[in-house]
Amino acid sequence: MDDLFTHAATKSENDPAARMAQLAKELDHHNKLYYQEATPEISDAEYDKLYRELEDLEKAHPELADPNSPTKRVGGAPLDAFESVEHLIPMLSIDDVFELSDEQLEKEPEGTPRETELIAFYKRLQKNLGQEHIPVTVEPKLDGVAVSLVYRNGKLDYAATRGDGKRGDLITENVRTIRSIPLTLTGDAPELLEVRGEIFMPNSAFAKMNEERDEAGLQTFANPRNATAGTLKQLDSREVAKRPLAFLAHGLGAYDGPELATEDAFHSLLDELSISRNHPVWHAKNLDSLLKAVSQLNEERHGYDYATDGAVVKVLSRADREKLGFTSRAPRWAAAYKFLPEQAETLLKDITIQVGRTGVLTPVAELEPVLVSGTTVSRATLHNQDEIDRKDVRIGDHVIIEKAGEIIPAVVKVLTEKRSSDSQPYSLFNAVDGKCPSCHGPISQEEGMVAWRCTNFACPAQAVTGIKQFASRKALDIDGVGTSVAEAVVRDGLVKTPLDLFKLDLLTLTELNLGTKFEPRLFGEKRASKVLESLEAAKSKPLSLWLYAMGIRNIGESAAQEVSRLHEKLTDIPNSELIEALAELPNYTELSVSKRKKENHPLLAELKIDDSFGPVAAASLRDFFKSEAGQDVIGKLHSLGINPASDNYMPKPAEADTSDMPLVGKTFVITGTLSRPRPDFKKQIESLGGKVSGSVSKNTDYLLAGEKAGSKAEKAEALGVTVLSEEAFNVLISA
Template identity: 75%
Template sequence: MDDLFANLDSDHSDSPQERMQELADEIRRHDVLYYQKAQPEISDAEYDKLFRELEKLERKHPKLADPNSPTQRVGGAPLDEFTSVEHLVPMLSIDDVFELSDDQLSTLPDGHPREAELIEFYQRLRKNTGQQKIPVTIEPKLDGVAVSLVYRDGALDYAATRGDGKRGDDITANVRTIQSVPLVLPDSAPALLEVRGEIFMPNSGFAKMNEERDEEGLPTFANPRNATAGTLKQLDSKEVAKRPLAFLAHGLGAYDGPTLASEDEFHLLLDTLGIPRNHPIWHASTLDDTLKAVAELNEKRHSFDYATDGAVVKVLDRNLRDTLGTTARAPRWAAAYKFLPEQAETTLNDITIQVGRTGVLTPVAELTPVLVSGTTVSRATLHNQDEINRKDVRIGDTVIIEKAGEIIPAVVKVVTEKRSADSQPFVLFDFVNGQCPSCHAPISQEEGFVAWRCTNFACPAQAVTSITQFASRKALDIDNLGTSVAEALVSQKLATTPLDLFSLDVYTLASLNLGTKYVPRLFGEKRAQKVIDALEKAKSQPLSRWLYAMGIRNIGESAAAELSRLHQSLTDIPNSEVITALADLPNYEALSVSKRKKENHPLLKDYQINADLGVIAAKSVLDYFQSDAGQAILSKLSEFGINPQSDNFAPKPAEQDTSDLPLTGLTFVITGTLSAPRPQFKKRIEQLGGKVSGSISSKTDYLLAGDNAGSKMTKAESLGVKVLDEESFEKMVD
């Protein structure tokens, strides 16, 4: 993403199949951002909107539905940094039902209830059980990170994240630091007990932690959920122990003990064993009582010391649950009723402009502070000039803002009837006099893009985030060089670009003041030496990491890896015939993989460039290295004797000698849900000499099939293609 306020593109294809693919790709991207990177870009409400649209399209066009659609999955894939573990019992999600908005009600007959979807859920329970009264429990929907705690013989065996619902990440070391998680249970504990629940940060602890971080000059967290997700992916459990995490149980997984006839008996078991659980709990036996309980929860939830955006309704009797059963992704006996995002009216006093890592100028509304969803909101994103134009937002307007667990509150609409007669439309370019508010360099708007950008590569606002990107784990992995250190380096004029880091010495770094003039806090010699050592090591990092570290627009990890495959060293890229040829093909992204391979081009035909590196990315690379700033970078790298080399150089696959590789001559097709994303398996197969095709044919040698294999499994069996599960594949590779 370009900046914190990057917004979704609202334009999309009218074709149902194309729209379904667009939605699936977008949801998967946000799953990765949320579950793996803990860097969500959109709110829960926006995510729910995408998810529901895809569900509706799949119901309307069942023949077009992909068996690997996000609607068939529970969450994101496990993180690479942790050991992957298989859940004893799949961790299913819970289907959402939504409180209807005023806009939705306006299209329905008068008297249509706001709780219509919740009522429909209860009526389905009646229909599927044949009972008019169905006892249920109602509890707050916790806004944390879902985890599984497995106890064997009364001791914590391991803890795991939800992952993809079948496999998760082993986070036992981190969970053991949470005070509310018992490590040993009483003697009465069953032989096997798997407790599902949420890890979260209490609001009070979160506020105190942010206050302390701010005093120390460290970046603060956006909200408790984001802070929790970021904390749990820490590899150092000592750092986790410093964070105010808590745990509440709300579900049962694998279990070997006395029969639990109801949810109440499960709660009693948790209380007996000293395992903290979700509360308060309401009970209801009728639809009216259920609606009353949900309304009461909605009224009381802002007094809780944790975030909640809904109510979870569960059938009380466990035998009745067995009768109702489950779908592929969720139980039929439970639903999460999502409350409407809360809105508030306030005044937009001013608009300030933020400058992001890539120079994008983002307008931010400065508001009269107002209480929304239990927190005080004083700022809201306006995204870009197009968004401002669409909503006709002006300084001085009365506006409606919305916040329901989002990272950044947003302006929903303007109350135009309260607008001043002398108000003027807001034009970003005129507002900043055509200059970057950080460095006063000219700003520009590229053709086809809505964003205005600062044209100065050495802009201080970009310098901090560029240095942070440069030093990140996926880039050059320079320990002890986070945002707060980057800010200090820039503010004290010790670095204006990432390459300035290589001119630093231990003494200068050790003397870096991370505090204030009156309360100094020096970086220290030990930490300084670690940074210098990491910088020296960075000089020999592979080309793909360097390309990602440079923060070139449209070049992520995958595109950087493909550039590295095509070029032996960094200095080969600026004048690359391959990249120049690719940049001249305007419709390259629209071509299928097979057509890319057959493209009638003297260069591209043999290179088999994959979809990760398209025309836009190629143009960005050329623009970057042909600019004055890019030339300055190459010159500076030359001074330091740095010319990163490829560790995966194989530009023309057909010319590679793969005769000694174990999968040479074999063609694979990959389908279903595996323990890692399919591209990882594809890469392994190709590195071992094999080929990966997108469709089954008589020429296919093997189908690597995970869970929910679908139609490809059926076709493979009909053609006599050998099917491998993941275990068999690993044996073949070994």
């Protein structure tokens, strides 16, 4: 096999269209191996190199770009709204038949089987076809969102939702981001092929996404189907690309190709074209084998990595299907047998609080162990206080448990009729006495967020996240301490808080294992020495960087700079009168910070405090340093001989000599590609007395714009903000 990158430049120059086609083919091949077969042939770096080459060629030759290029997987510009399209063939639903519940069986004659409705369906097939043995297929009923994929000459033409069965929404841009859907078919593709199937979230990916949302304090999704449906409604395909969606085909719509006599022939076509299909598939020749297949599916389904709530039964022969025909809404040759949701009653003995890696406090129901969906459940997440309030969950309640989407144990409802008369509503804040269970630091609930969060950067429960923030380039820039090192030192019990990094020695760091017990990968003396050098340098870093490194809620880079301007050293902050005064002000919305401060406190007006440091940020800072956890941080820093000092101390600008600081009182925003990294310009502006913000507003004085300035430049022009080129900026600061 030729080197993947041999003669790439020559091919691109001589025939960019051919090279683009070749790259797209290779990337599609590797996508299939990685996402569908889990057998990658090349490394991520090699894949990225191919991807970037294609991306560069498409930018250089936009007229040659294919709408089904692998580069479209990341999404494009947001749509204003979805257009609709008429289905080539009506997209009908399948009639449901249900497994009978205990309550229903009590009303039926003794001996009535739970599968009564499924048996009745098969007997209708026997009657209408006039034969006793009718071969059928049985496959899992996917609990996703039904879609239609239309391919013409082997390329995806468009994708649409079911809609009302006659017309659906065009979701092509969103579907192009789903890597398990081929944009170009392999093999001998028919001229027209409409594949129908389900878009869904795999259970493992859904659980991970919900865990991450929980950690971020965001609302979690109730089940994979809700998450999938909500994602596909996004008008911004770039957001869709971030969600873990997958696709499995299960039906045929419009088709122009060789005859497909049976469902098996259709499955063979899908395999030949590398279109992922629903599986496993059972074959049943009579009623008895049908019931056995459905029973086996019901037993096995809990091990699948997708949500399924039933079995789809289809007549195997397409000739027989034509004889059976359709009703006005569904085919007579298929049915969806819905299993009963598995629930169980149990006792909620207690509610415990877990502290996640980002400091989010998650309530967990501690249950009397009970069997649900084949596993014993003794714990169930309650997500947050809002969820507890909505369901009115209390300690001591009898509750109904169900695996939401067959994955996560959840409290479905409370049996209030069994509730004790002395039960009390549950308050997370009161249960932990307003303190983090892990470190006893303060907790807060940000406006607009549902989660309570520990605000102590030294909390052991969030050690890895805290270390990453502490060592990041924008913070103390500790060379060599990234995710893998943070995880390793916490895993080995060497570090419980970011400040423990200063206790590490050369030998310990040198022998730090970044690999596994069986495949060790030592950190090494050279890298260990760099870490220790960076840690020594961090001790003298300015106050603003230390404040940002601590990751205190609501204290970002700009706020840290402002606090540093107002305080000479870190130990001045815990008893700062001005922070106390600012924290006590109302949280304003319409009036500017400066105007509100002038009305309420003369000292604050004199200090000319920037909008980036308002009452909410001040309250976060005050509460942290007055807490037991904050005092502990001050104590540890003192023992290390560290008391960060300000490098921009100027509490009363009117009294300061700013003759050599031409940008005092000016707010900048930086965007686009410049001759130096943006952080360099930020430091330069701040050293001259200016401030740098992340977004353009009416309070922005200048936008420093390089090439490809984008939307920030447009907004600046609309607001009348002065836009500076790099050349104009240099003239401004030298004037």
